[in-house]
Amino acid sequence: MKKLTLLLALIMVIGIVLPACGGSGSGGKVLTVQVGPDPETLDPALNSAVDGGNMLLHTFECLLTVDQNGAIAPGCAETWESSADGLTWTFHLRDGLKWSDGSAFKASDFVYSWQRVADPETAAPYADTVLWPVENFDAVFNGEADPSTLGVSAPDDKTFVVKLSAACPYFESLAAFATLSPVNPATVEANGDAWAVKPETYISNGPFMITEWVPGSHIVTKANPNYWNKKAIKLDAIKWLLIEDANASYSAFQTGEALFIKDVPTEEIPSLLNNSEFHIDPILGTYYLNLNCTKAPFDNANVRKALSLAIDRDYVANTIMQGTYIAAYNFMGPGWADPAGGDFYAKANGGQPYISSDYEANLAEAKSLMQAAGYSGSADKLDLKITYTTNDSGYHKVVAEYLQEAWKQIGIELKVEIVEWASFTPMRRAGDYMAARNGWVGDYSDPSNMIELLYSSNGNNDGKYNNSAFDAAIDLSRSTMDKNERSRALHQAEDILMDTAGCIPVAYYTDFYLQSAKITGMWHSAYGYWYFMYADIN
């Protein structure tokens, strides 16, 4: 009995002492957030991940930036202009720009940085995505010419000039892309690739600078005292928790250890839907299915169309995916910028969705299309066997199970094959499948970034869709200088794509996250980034 009393007393003491030692942060106003696990790299030229890109937005500033409304805004460049033919772009840098170590920032630093991205020695994964229109890029990237021959120059310390080999209607978006952030030549030359892994050598020019990085644990970025717009910054520091597990990040949010988390466990969503701190924001991207167009029966557009029509998208997005996705009746969702102005989505197909939301009517049409293709089109006789390949994460598996049921209605027996992630992508790329899950999130808001995925020679054309009329429309959109003509060509491409079911859009992506009501002044962009730099904590 005595022992038991002692034990109880001990437990009580622990209970009283422990909460009292609750950790208070280091001095100043520190916002603790979670946007992903340890970033593979924070070198702007080498990064290809969304979470890395999100941190780079805070540590670096490009020539141009994207503002709260998604519009292009001045960054390091205060003003800029292009020549009449769109081939020469001149950027005028702000006065008094400095690096985070206090050294002077020159236009030639941009020259160095862009040449570094183009240099095959750097092996930048996004090099051709962002630099393809720049003069002499191909020769430099293929190792046939020296990086110094790239079409960029700095006539003086405050002027940066880019010469393009082809007009690029969305070049401003590229100039705001994190890959093209300026890097400090002195630190890169002195430390090589390792410059970006240690806070001491991580010299940057953005609103925040890295002061501590414990891989797998956290990164601390402090407000950069040398940033030109430092007056607008209210936080002293942002602490990025590098949490990998969604349940762990959710616990951190519940305990107040993090005020913002990107990774919310999907099983918690039903209980969070009425929580004002839970947000679901659309982003530029589509969850779609690929049918291998080189293999029968998917070389027949009617069969592809039937499979597309047999999906109840509203059910998939709102029930299976718990409302964390938006039903997709077009390939290009809301948010893409129409070259002629306005929203691309709103003008697609004369303002009407390509696929009707009337599921029953769609299903009836799907059945008759299957019959026209020589199949039973009925659940009573499953005379077409196909395999659907996906990796197992998020909703992929439950969507696959839904497809089994949905396609059974049109006489298809579906076998689901779950493949490990790292094997799945090369398998899909090689066309080694019948039907597979796919998805794309936009890098910038020009529609070409996504619709060109279906271009016959595109490296991401996993469905091996090959339609000469579609390719011709894309070719025209690339070559024309007329914005209206370009807009028409891109819409025509989507018309053809949807009419021939080149792929099957299912749902538009969103970001769902938990943000404490204490945070003000932050925003989320349609590219899947959060902007904390001007945030405040109440």
Place this chain on the structure above:
Amino acid sequence: MTKYIVKRLFMAVLTVFVVATLTFFLMNTVPGGPYEAEKSISPQAKAALEAKFGLDKPLFEQYLTYLKNILHGDFGPSLKQRGRNVIDIILTKFPVSAKVGLISVMVSLIVGVPVGCIAAMKRGKMSDSAIIVIATVGIAVPSFVVCSLSMYFFGVKLRWLPTVGLTTWKHYIMPVFSLSFYPTTYIVRLMRSSMLDVLGQDYMRTARAKGVSQVVSLFKHALRNAILPVVTYLGPMMAYTITGSFIVEKVFTIPGLGGEFVSSITNRDYMMIMGTTIFLATLMVVINVVVDIVYKFIDPRINLK
């Protein structure tokens, strides 16, 4: 003894070499590569990356180069964590795992050995049954359940303990508990059964008949013989515990080596796979040699040849 150690060390080097060779060729037969992603990078960008890291060379040539480099202590750069070397990653992350792991091993021993002895001495009584039930639960319940439940109760509900990272001593409580739960209960069971064996031996009866007190007979005569199975188990258990648990590290966001093992494989970071595998293999082999030598001291009957 010296001859034995030399022989064992030679075998150890051979073992590590075989493990390294098998791993190298097996990992390259698995589909995928370090630069595969949902958005494919262009063939030129991929070629540039592969050329930079020598992945464009024939496999056997890559293997020879790798062997040559590790003989010089060069484990190469990580293919995914650009700018970091494999050896630096291991040397930064291993101490973190080792610290949590060693504390867990100590806790397991300090709790497991006495509790196992008590259960054996109180055989058939209520306390024995209670210990057996808890020990069975400990062996049956996987570590992610222990992690999640302790996080939920002590972290989220009661708010007694922090859930993220390893900054203060309080951060260690839940990871150490989760990590030591299984080995503790395993040691309890091992200790109990071997102690029961020993207690039934003739020499124990003789000792008691001669009037040796229960405590002395237990700790001086019985424990030394009964602890051998625990020592055997300690070798592999220590190697696994100090190299970090993927689950415990993931749940509590601990920057240890356990997570690197698993993510290097899913990332197809070939250099990291090789580095961490060779490291773990070496550690396992060394710990096993040490355990065998420790045997000799605990039980002089054992002859090391």
